[in-house]
Amino acid sequence: MQLIFDLIRYQGNIPIPSAMYGFIYYFTQIMNLIFCLMYFHQTIYIIIGLFKHFKFKGTNYNKHKYGIVISARNESKVIANLINSIKASDYPQELLKIFVIADNCTDNTAQICRDLGCIVFERFNKEQVGKGYALNYLFTKLHTEPEFASLVPEAYIVLDADNVIKPNFITEMNKAYDSGYEMATSYRNSKNIGKNWISAGYGYWFMHEARHLNNSRMILNSSCAISGTGFLISANVVKEYGNWNFFMLTEDIQCSTEYALTGRKVAYVSTAELYDEQPETFKQAWRQRERWAKGFYQVFGKNGRKLLKGSFKNFACWDILTTIFPALIITMVTLMVLPICSIIALCIGEFGTAWYAIESLLLSFGLLGILMLVIGLTVVITEWKKIKTSNWKKILYIFTLPIFMFTYIPIAVSALFKKVEWKPITHSANVTLEEIEKKK
DSSP states (O other): OHHHHHHHOOOTTOOOOOHHHHHHHHHHHHHHHHHHHHHHHHHHHHHHHHHOOOOOOOSOOOOOOEEEEEEESSOTTTHHHHHHHHHTSSSOGGGEEEEEEEESOOSSHHHHHHHTTOEEEEEOOSSSOSHHHHHHHHHHHHHHOGGGGGGOOSEEEEEETTOEEOTTHHHHHHHHHHTTOSEEEEEEEETTTTSOHHHHHHHHHHHHIIIIIIHHHHHTTOOOOOOSSSEEEEHHHHHHTTTTOOOSTTHHHHHHHHHHHTTOOOEEEEEEEEEEOOOOSHHHHHHHHHHHHHHHHHHHHHHHHHHHHHTTTOHHHHHHHHHHTHHHHHHHHHHHHHHHHHHHHHHTTOHHHHHHHHHHHHHHHHHHHHHHHHHHHHHHHHHGGGSOSOHHHHHHHHHHHHHHHHTHHHHHHHHHHSOOOOOOOOOOOOOOHHHHHTOO
16 A cells, blocks of 8 residues: 555655556566465365365275276386286275286386286377377277277276275275266375485375365365376266377376366265375476476367356366466466566666566565475375375475475476477386385
8 A cells, every 4th residue: 555655646755666666566466466366265275174084984885897097108117016906906806907008118018917917908109199099099999899898897997007006995986986976086195205305296296186185175065187197987988088089298187177167076085095106307307297287288278268168157167277377377477577677677777676576576486485385384294194204304395395396487488388299207116015105
């Protein structure tokens, strides 16, 4: 209010702020306001997630037939651990079939899976590269070729080759399907979370998504979103979407978006937990997150307007809309405009205004850093026992999470202008479920 008054009329010898100073002030306040309005609901989610934990109740659930789908490209080092964890699950094995797409493999992944009793489909296509194409290849064969008709289950559970699942994983996912949900996601833990600040950044963020976002969405009877791995989808929905007709760089978000636009809900099963391997080098992390950023742009470009329109009827559309793009817009616009204002102010001799622009930029990113610290802290508070690393590292990674998240800014800028292609991430953490859970 004081600045508004000063901009109208100053008394005495106090200088009137320049137009550039006023622009910087109002620009900063407007961008901060937009950010707060767009993500206020996630603040509510975090608060709810601190105190409540959604679980499907009861034990009288019908058992359904599932196909466990694994897309694998040169995963000979890790895939046996996943298959063994599936076979060690407490769900009736006669109701399960494990399908593996050996996608452009040059190692013995296919043979390892056959030896372990899996149904293996080998695919070789150097033009159509990516998990979306691999899933479409498998589903098309199962649903259109008569020789495979007897293999088609009621629903599929999609996993990545580097995962391992807990013994009750499928039993818990079955609760969501038997409750009427045709899509569901699970709790994504990390088997190498304690390796360094990069793997920890991934791990903490996935725990945040599970406990503080998806968990709260279920409590509020909203819809969640599938995330790469550990999700269930009914065979009917797969057929409805052209046997997985999702080929963007983030095919999971593309699917979640299309599903939300129909008004249907994706469930979250907090008690279905898997362990996922995270990138450990900055080069791999850059490449993966650059693909994610580009994929978000693709989904936003195709469905952004539909999501905005659907937001007036279905809050899940707004939830996904604010996930796939606006935060990056706000961050990049702020990052571009304030330094430009500072340079212009220097050129016209307004040194105080130039410094004010830099101060505003630092304050905006400082507040964002504090938000990341709060997210890291809430993860440690609620998920302490699930973070498989030493106690001092659990605390340390609260403070490295903002650094990890800030590295997304140059990645997102790069993805905006660069042609990004799908490339596999190397997995080498050859550990069993028992070895992971022994970590303290």
